[in-house]
Amino acid sequence: xxxxxxxxxxxxxxxxxxxxERIDPGQPxxxxxxxxxxGTVVLETTSPxxxxxxxxGRRFAVFRRDYNEERPHEALGQTPPADHYECSPxxxxxxxxxxxxxxxxxxxxxxxxxxxxxxxxxxYISESPAKEPxxxxxxxxGDWDIHFGPVPSALAQKTTA
Numbered sequence: 001x002x003x004x005x006x007x008x009x010x011x012x013x014x015x016x017x018x019x020x021e022r023i024d025p026g027q028p029x030x031x032x033x034x035x036x037x038x039g040t041v042v043l044e045t046t047s048p049x050x051x052x053x054x055x056x057g058r059r060f061a062v063f064r065r066d067y068n069e070e071r072p073h074e075a076l077g078q079t080p081p082a083d084h085y086e087c088s089p090x091x092x093x094x095x096x097x098x099x100x101x102x103x104x105x106x107x108x109x110x111x112x113x114x115x116x117x118x119x120x121x122x123x124y125i126s127e128s129p130a131k132e133p134x135x136x137x138x139x140x141x142g143d144w145d146i147h148f149g150p151v152p153s154a155l156a157q158k159t160t161a
Contacts, residue, residue, distance in 0.1 A: 006128040006148055014149045015096035015132075033075070040067075098133075099149040105135030106144075118144075125153060 010020050023030040045063050050056040068085075072078040101107050108116040114127035116134060125134060125146060135147045146153040 006126045006151070006153065008128045010151075011128050011132065011148070012096060014151055015099065016092070017097065019150055037067075099135075101133070101135035101147070102137075105137050105147070107133050107135050109133050 013020055028035050041060075041063065045056070045059045050059055067081075069080050069082040071080055073081060076084060108118065110116055110125050110129045110132055112127070112130045113124075114130060115122045115124050117123075118136065123146075125148075129148055132148070134153070135149075136144045137147065138144050
């Protein structure tokens with residue numbers, strides 16, 4: 001995982017128009033519902049593991065149907081999630097869009113090595129957004145923030161000029 005949590009999957013998600021949400025590092029309780037789901041999935045589908053991939057897939061399918069359509073959830077007033085699901089009115093075209101940056105951004109394309117050139121320096125961003133544009137915007141204090149679309153990246157590291 002690179003700066004700003006940019007895994008190859010996160011790069012595709014952002015280009016699909018989805019903004020990743022993250023919890024604070026070392027704070028799994030901020031994501032307690034998902035942590036609980038992971039524990040339940042493991043307990044009910046892989047203890048012990050099925051004898052084949054096909055059989056394991058069937059276990060996951062049974063779990064998914066039960067979890068979403070039958071099992072009551074406390075957070076949903078003891079009703080299953082399927083009772084509350086609505087299809088999104090947005091349609092996904094399947095195309096990943098090019099990222100756009102405002103006029104206040106300096107745009108640089110990330111090299112295959114994960115670096116950009118900036119003021120004579122090579123700045124390492126991440127290899128995940130290789131060949132993609134990143135935007136740099138100056139803060140009030142004179143430092144610069146690096147963005148991958150709407151996602152701010154962590155501090156970059158200067159390497160050789």
